[in-house]
Amino acid sequence: MIETIEHAKHGSYREKLFDPKWKAKRKQILERDGYRCVICNNITDLTVHHKQYHFSTRLNRYRDPWEYDNKYLITLCESCHRRGHSKFDVPTMNI
Numbered sequence: 001m002i003e004t005i006e007h008a009k010h011g012s013y014r015e016k017l018f019d020p021k022w023k024a025k026r027k028q029i030l031e032r033d034g035y036r037c038v039i040c041n042n043i044t045d046l047t048v049h050h051k052q053y054h055f056s057t058r059l060n061r062y063r064d065p066w067e068y069d070n071k072y073l074i075t076l077c078e079s080c081h082r083r084g085h086s087k088f089d090v091p092t093m094n095i
């Protein structure tokens with residue numbers, strides 16, 4: 001499986017996607033969505049996408065990827081994911 005990482009503004013995001021805490025969270029989302037892309041039902045090259053990014057003004061940092069509520073996470077295939085990111089900017093919420 002390929003992880004798409006164009007979330008460059010998060011700096012160390014890439015490393016964090018190898019964190020066991022993210023792997024566990026990612027598995028929860030994949031299981032919830034039945035290991036399919038929610039847009040096209042593709043079952044290959046799945047990636048878990050964040051619908052929003054949360055910036056904590058108190059901590060002065062972004063939330064770690066696994067700290068998000070499951071409702072902000074969604075299973076997409078590589079091509080839907082890429083298409084989504086080219087069309088829309090992921091909104092960043094200050095929390």
Ligand SMILES: [Zn+2]
Nearest residue numbers: 037040077080
């Ligand atoms: Zn898809």
Ligand SMILES: [Zn+2]
Nearest residue numbers: 049050081085
């Ligand atoms: Zn994404």
